[in-house]
């Protein structure tokens with residue numbers, strides 16, 4: 001689905017990723033774990049093409065997309081939910097969703113499916129996005145991305161800074177998306193959740209992948225040792 005080969009990337013002269021190689025299989029969640037500043041968000045941005053690759057390659061569904069700009073990767077089926085649950089705060093939740101759905105051939109059906117996944121958004125549809133809680137905004141952001149019917153969802157710390165009651169709901173949804181066969185590259189700090197959701201995981205430290213394996217309960221201890229947490 002997505003293959004990253006020996007990728008270096010960064011900002012200006014500062015290199016953040018030092019030769020990262022990663023395989024994201026189709027129809028499953030792959031988790032990237034790591035400490036703050038390890039380069040996890042940078043990896044997602046480079047996979048999408050928001051920042052360029054210094055060297056190395058990015059393949060998406062057997063196509064070399066290394067030099068393609070982000071919007072062309074989106075057209076090929078990638079969707080990205082960055083940290084911070086961005087939406088248009090002055091528009092209602094439903095308007096935010098319609099903005100994506102309108103003009104798409106199957107937009108209406110995709111919008112309904114997204115609302116089925118996050119029933120809370122139905123009752124909040126008329127509320128301005130800026131007045132939603134962080135957790136509700138995160139659900140809105142994921143719903144918006146899903147309306148594009150992506151083949152690969154890049155999800156950056158969906159539970160960060162969100163009240164515990166909603167965290168469980170978002171975690172359930174991510175697990176469900178994986179079970180439904182969506183390919184997800186999930187950046188996450190909650191080791192337990194990431195390993196429950198993911199078929200494969202890797203640990204990123206200072207821009208390098210230092211361990212990887214199969215997401216299973218037994219892996220938690222190994223990952224915690226790798227992360228020294």
Ligand SMILES: Nc1ncnc2c1ncn2[C@@H]1O[C@H](COP(=O)(O)OP(=O)(O)OP(=O)(O)O)[C@@H](O)[C@H]1O
Nearest residue numbers: 011014016034035036037038039040041042043083
């Ligand atoms: N836009 C930017 N310009 C310059 N440096 C940046 C930029 N974004 C991130 N960095 C730097 O790149 C490094 C990796 O940041 P990144 O956000 O990828 O880490 P992360 O693993 O996602 O961390 P976190 O878990 O805190 O989000 C950090 O040293 C950070 O300061």
